[in-house]
Structures are given as C-alpha cells and as structure tokens.
Amino acid sequence: MTxxxxxxxxxxxxxxxxxxxxxxxxxxxxxxxxxxxILGGSGSGKSTLLKGILGLTDxxxxxxxxxxxxxxxxxxxxRGLLMQRIGVLFQNGALFGxxxxxxxxxxxxxxxxxLPEGAIAELVRMKLAQVDLGHAENLYPSExxxxxxxxxxxxxxxxxxxxxxxxxxxxxGLDPLTSAELDxxxxxxxDRLKMTVVIVTHELASIEAIADSLIMVGGGKVIAEGPMxxxxxxxxxxxxEFFARKTKTAAKQEMSVADLFGLTPAKGGA
Amino acid sequence: MEDPTxxxxxxxxxxxxxxxxxxxxxxxxxxxxxxxxxxGAAVFAAGVRKRLPSKKGKLVLDLSALTAIDSAGTATxxxxxxxxxxxxxxxxxxxxxxxxxxxxxQFRVTVELPPPATIPGFFESLGDTAWGAVTALGNFxxxxxxxxxxxxxxxxxxxxxxxxxxxxxxxxxxSQAFGIVGLITFLIGLTLAFxxxxxxxxxxxAIYVASLTAISMVREMGPLITAILVAGRxxxxxxxxxxxxxxxxxxxxxxxxxxxxxDFIAVPKVxxxxxxxxxxxxxxxxxxxxGGWLVGMVYLDIAPKPYLQKxxxxxxxxxxxxGLFKSVVFAWGIALIGLYHGIGVRGxxxxxxxxxxxxxxxxxxxxxxxDSIFSIIFYVVMG
Numbered sequence: 001m002t003x004x005x006x007x008x009x010x011x012x013x014x015x016x017x018x019x020x021x022x023x024x025x026x027x028x029x030x031x032x033x034x035x036x037x038i039l040g041g042s043g044s045g046k047s048t049l050l051k052g053i054l055g056l057t058d059x060x061x062x063x064x065x066x067x068x069x070x071x072x073x074x075x076x077x078x079r080g081l082l083m084q085r086i087g088v089l090f091q092n093g094a095l096f097g098x099x100x101x102x103x104x105x106x107x108x109x110x111x112x113x114x115l116p117e118g119a120i121a122e123l124v125r126m127k128l129a130q131v132d133l134g135h136a137e138n139l140y141p142s143e144x145x146x147x148x149x150x151x152x153x154x155x156x157x158x159x160x161x162x163x164x165x166x167x168x169x170x171x172x173g174l175d176p177l178t179s180a181e182l183d184x185x186x187x188x189x190x191d192r193l194k195m196t197v198v199i200v201t202h203e204l205a206s207i208e209a210i211a212d213s214l215i216m217v218g219g220g221k222v223i224a225e226g227p228m229x230x231x232x233x234x235x236x237x238x239x240x241e242f243f244a245r246k247t248k249t250a251a252k253q254e255m256s257v258a259d260l261f262g263l264t265p266a267k268g269g270a
Numbered sequence: 271m272e273d274p275t276x277x278x279x280x281x282x283x284x285x286x287x288x289x290x291x292x293x294x295x296x297x298x299x300x301x302x303x304x305x306x307x308x309x310g311a312a313v314f315a316a317g318v319r320k321r322l323p324s325k326k327g328k329l330v331l332d333l334s335a336l337t338a339i340d341s342a343g344t345a346t347x348x349x350x351x352x353x354x355x356x357x358x359x360x361x362x363x364x365x366x367x368x369x370x371x372x373x374x375x376q377f378r379v380t381v382e383l384p385p386p387a388t389i390p391g392f393f394e395s396l397g398d399t400a401w402g403a404v405t406a407l408g409n410f411x412x413x414x415x416x417x418x419x420x421x422x423x424x425x426x427x428x429x430x431x432x433x434x435x436x437x438x439x440x441x442x443x444x445s446q447a448f449g450i451v452g453l454i455t456f457l458i459g460l461t462l463a464f465x466x467x468x469x470x471x472x473x474x475x476a477i478y479v480a481s482l483t484a485i486s487m488v489r490e491m492g493p494l495i496t497a498i499l500v501a502g503r504x505x506x507x508x509x510x511x512x513x514x515x516x517x518x519x520x521x522x523x524x525x526x527x528x529x530x531x532x533d534f535i536a537v538p539k540v541x542x543x544x545x546x547x548x549x550x551x552x553x554x555x556x557x558x559x560x561g562g563w564l565v566g567m568v569y570l571d572i573a574p575k576p577y578l579q580k581x582x583x584x585x586x587x588x589x590x591x592x593g594l595f596k597s598v599v600f601a602w603g604i605a606l607i608g609l610y611h612g613i614g615v616r617g618x619x620x621x622x623x624x625x626x627x628x629x630x631x632x633x634x635x636x637x638x639x640x641d642s643i644f645s646i647i648f649y650v651v652m653g
Contacts, residue, residue, distance in 0.1 A: 051522075056522050081528075083527065107529065108529070256375050256378050260348065260351060261347075261351070
C-alpha cells in the first residue's frame with residue numbers, strides 16, 4: 001500500500017472560524033486504493049479537514065493537491081471538472097427532498113454526462129442495485145430509513161464513477177447491522193473498483209473493520225498518521241485513549257468529584 | 271462588611287457551618303463539622319451561597335471536622351462549584367478526611383471546560399461588529415451580482431434555465447397568493463375610500479374619492495401591500511427552504527457535484543418572484559379600486575360610470591409604470607434577502623426559524639426604505 005502513488009496531499013492546512021483556529025497546519029497524504037480514516041473526538045476538527053479539502057469551508061492557509069491538481073487557485077470550471085472525479089457521501093445522505101431517490105442519482109448524470117435518457121435510467125437502476133436499493137427508485141427521501149438514505153446518498157456519490165470517495169460519518173446513527181453492511185459495501189468498492197476512500201468517523205467498529213490507515217486529529221493538529229496497526233502500536237496516549245473509548249471532547253470533560261476539587265488521590269482510593 | 275472572624279454559626283440536623291478566619295479580605299473560609307447528607311444539604315447550600323465572596327475571590331471549605339458525606343451532599347458540593355465557577359469564585363476543599371475523599375472519588379461528573387476565548391474590549395467589539403457588517407454587505411452584493419447575471423444569462427440562453435423549477439415557483443408565488451393579495455387590497459381600497467369620503471363629503475367633493483383611491487392604490491398601496499404580503503408568504507418560504515437545504519448539507523452536495531446553486535436554486539426563484547409580483551400588483555391595484563368603487567356606489571351614492579370615468583381621468587401612465595417598476599425592485603429584493611438569509615444559516619433547525627424571522631424583518635425594512643427612496647425620486651425630484 002505504501003508504494004502506491006499519493007492521490008491526495010494536504011500540506012499545512014489552516015482553518016479558522018472567527019478567532020478560533022480549528023485546523024492549525026494539518027498535513028495528510030492519502031495513497032491510491034487505500035481506505036483512510038480521519039478520526040478524533042467531537043470538535044477535534046476532523047469534519048473541518050474534510051470540508052477544507054472539498055472546498056466547502058474557507059481555508060486560511062496551506063494547500064491541498066488532489067488527483068494531481070492543486071485545489072487553491074483552481075478556476076471554477078477546472079474545479080467543477082475535478083469534482084466530477086470525486087464522490088461525497090454526506091452525514092445524512094444530503095438527498096434533495098423534492099426529488100425521488102432515482103432523480104437524486106440521475107441529477108449528476110444529467111448535469112455532467114451527455115447520455116440519452118434511457119441510458120441514464122439504466123445507470124440509475126444499476127447504481128441503486130449496487131447499494132441494494134433497487135426497490136426504492138421512486139420513493140422520496142422522507143420515505144426512507146436512516147440507513148437507506150445513506151445508501152441512496154452513496155449511490156448518488158458513485159453515479160459518476162469517482163476515483164476518490166469521501167464519506168462523512170457514514171455509520172453515525174445506524175444500528176450495528178446496517179453499519180456493518182455499509183462497511184462491507186465500502187470494502188467492496190475498494191476491492192473491486194480500486195477506489196480510494198477517505199472516511200471521517202469515530203465509530204470504533206467501523207474503523208477496525210475497514211481502515212487501512214488512519215490520521216488522528218486533535219486540537220487542530222495531527223496527533224498520529226500511518227497504517228492502522230503501526231499507529232496503534234506506537235503507544236500514543238491519545239490514540240490508546242480513543243481506542244479505549246476514553247476520548248475527551250474539546251468542550252467537555254468527565255472527571256471524579258475529587259478531581260474537580262483538585263484533591264490528590266487517597267491511598268487505596270477508587 | 272461582616273467580620274470574617276465572627277463565629278456566625280448555623281446549626282443543621284447533623285452539620286455545623288462556621289465562619290473561620292481567612293488570609294485575605296477577598297477570600298472566605300467556612301468550616302463544616304458533622305455529616306453532610308440529604309437532610310442538611312439544602313440548608314448547607316443556602317448558607318454557603320449567602321457567604322460566597324465577590325468575583326475573583328476564593329471560598330475555602332474546611333472539611334477537617336466533616337466525618338461523612340453522601341451522594342446528595344456530594345451533588346450539593348458540585349452544584350456550589352458550578353455556581354462559583356460561573357461567578358468567577360474558586361471553591362476549594364481543605365482538610366478532607368479519608369472517608370469523605372473516598373466518597374468524592376466514586377462519583378463522576380461532566381464539566382464544561384472554560385472557553386479559551388478572552389472577552390474582547392470595546393474597540394475590538396466595535397471593530398468586529400463593523401467588519402461583520404461590511405462582510406455581510408459584501409456577501410449580499412456578491413450573491414446579488416451572481417443572481418442578476420445568472421438571470422440575464424437565462425434570458426439569452428433559455429436552455430440553461432430550469433423551467434420546471436421556475437414554473438413551480440411561479441405557481442407557488444403567484445396563483446396561490448392570488449386570494450390573500452386580492453382580499454387584503456380590496457379591503458385596503460375600501461378603507462381608503464371610507465376614510466377619504468368622511469373628509470371630502472364635508473366639502474361636497476365626494477366624487478374625488480375615486481381619484482384619491484385610484485392614485486393611492488396604483489402609486490403606493492398596491493405595490494407596497496403586495497410586496498409586504500409576498501415577503502411574509504414567499505420570502506419566508508425561500509429562506510426556510512434554502513436554510514433547511516443548508517442544514518441538511520444539500521447545498522454542499524450541490525457544490526461538490528458541480529451543480530451551481532445560483533443556476534439550480536436562486537435564479538428560478540428570483541425570476542419567478544420578479545415576474546409574479548408585478549402581476550399580483552396589477553391585481554392589487556384593480557381590486558383596491560374595486561373596493562373604492564363599492565364605497566362610492568353604496569355609501570356615497572355615486573353612479574358607477576362617473577366613478578369609473580373619474581378614476582380613469584385621475585390615473586396617468588406614469589403612475590402605473592412607476593408602481594410596477596417599484597414592484598419589480600421589491601420582488602428582486604425580497605427574493606435575494608430570502609436567499610441570503612437561507613444560505614447564511616449555520617447550525618440546526620432552531621437557526622432555520624431564526625433566519626426565517628430575520629429574512630421577513632429585513633425584507634419589510636428593505637421594502638419601506640426602497641419605497642421612501644422611490645417616493646422622493648418619482649414624485650419629488652421628477653415631479
């Protein structure tokens with residue numbers, strides 16, 4: 001995996017919301033064909049990193065190179081063409097509520113592919129079958145369950161056969177079975193289509209099932225990056241705490257009442 | 271000020287709270303003795319709250335004589351810690367006995383860490399506010415320019431235009447607003463005629479009710495009332511729809527799919543508004559005049575034909591053109607303000623409601639200000 005060419009490189013990315021610095025010089029390299037997981041506690045900046053890469057938030061510094069093209073300074077037309085080579089699965093699917101599932105999947109095809117309507121209809125059915133949603137073509141997003149909405153969002157993200165798939169919290173809010181099904185789907189995409197997948201998540205089961213490599217962000221900086229087994233073997237406290245489900249969020253902290261009052265532990269105490 | 275050394279004792283069921291000497295005038299020390307449990311917790315909390323030092327001070331609770339504490343007593347201590355934290359008062363425990371400490375170690379609490387941001391000074395806040403206003407204006411102007419250019423392009427390249435969306439929006443904004451706009455402006459015309467008739471009859475000039483109602487409706491009330499109703503009905507709908515799309519990441523999804531928000535959402539809505547509001551305004555003018563006509567016939571005994579003739583004589587083309595021109599500008603503003611507030615939403619469903627309210631208020635403000643400016647230009651400067 002490490003010999004594969006880099007398909008996405010982020011160098012020194014800085015993102016600020018007002019006076020708050022969310023990302024403070026983040027570096028990341030993703031190689032072709034790998035499943036890279038971006039992890040971290042709530043408020044650590046992992047979703048912001050994804051938004052920064054996709055150009056969905058203003059970046060105060062640094063640069064990102066994707067599929068050989070530097071994103072900063074790219075003309076609108078060139079960016080549009082580049083975006084056709086990527087797919088994004090948003091947290092809740094981000095389906096257009098006024099369109100049926102089929103129309104949602106057809107939308108990028110109608111926008112960017114000069115295909116006859118019959119071919120578009122066939123492609124839509126193929127993409128929906130790929131995510132096991134063939135029966136839902138004429139349903140509206142409001143008629144779908146959470147898991148179905150995500151799979152429909154995935155079908156739309158796959159509509160243009162992207163080279164990189166970005167997923168924002170794909171397992172969030174799903175039951176373990178549905179979550180595992182989605183994980184299997186992502187693994188299939190990587191194995192059969194050699195797709196590169198970048199996933200933002202903090203679901204341990206998902207991370208352990210699918211991640212080839214991971215990058216952990218916290219306090220706006222990279223805490224660790226590398227192949228899954230290697231990062232977990234380094235003995236980094238934040239990584240170990242994360243996998244032991246002890247990650248602290250940026251805004252809240254759990255502690256004992258004795259800690260709250262700064263009392264030193266009693267001998268033989270809890 | 272109380273003497274900190276004075277022994278102000280309050281005896282609880284099994285607990286004694288005593289003022290003890292302190293090292294600083296700003297700080298305070300209270301000594302607890304006995305058992306802090308559910309029976310004495312409330313009185314203990316009230317006693318401590320009364321003695322909390324002023325901001326940036328410190329309260330030390332001397333627990334050296336406290337022999338036991340239960341969960342209610344622990345929760346009360348945590349509650350006092352939070353109260354002190356909010357007021358900037360540090361609460362410390364001293365002389366904690368092993369039995370009490372073991373109890374304090376077994377309960378866990380979730381604590382909000384203090385925000386790292388510092389409180390900005392006056393000039394910093396002023397600068398932030400001014401910069402925020404300039405940025406907001408800049409963003410609005412960019413959106414206005416993009417949408418206006420997109421609208422002009424749609425005229426020259428109709429293939430780019432999303433006609434299905436346009437017709438759906440036009441139907442929602444136009445035909446479905448027909449009833450409410452018609453009814454309200456009919457009543458406005460009726461009221462205007464009644465109010466003016468009361469005065470004009472005294473001078474034997476009742477026939478001029480026709481002129482007054484017609485000019486008021488066509489120049490002012492028709493465009494104004496229609497715009498205000500549309501702002502409340504369709505402007506708010508634009509904001510809530512776009513804001514919901516923003517919260518649901520649909521706008522982000524469009525961006526990453528290379529589907530321009532301006533072409534897909536904004537231009538059809540703005541063009542639908544700009545074409546429907548003048549039509550509604552014409553309807554409003556007509557029904558307002560009809561309201562006046564009814565008053566003329568029923569209340570003033572003016573025959574229909576002379577009333578109609580007086581109405582036609584009073585109106586000139588300029589009145590109709592300026593009224594319709596105003597309605598186009600109002601429509602453009604309402605739609606843009608609706609889009610701007612919708613796309614600026616951050617956060618959840620609560621923010622959608624706030625943005626919708628802000629959109630309606632801003633749109634009505636815009637309508638009134640623009641109407642005042644038009645009044646000065648059309649009827650004072652141009653004559």
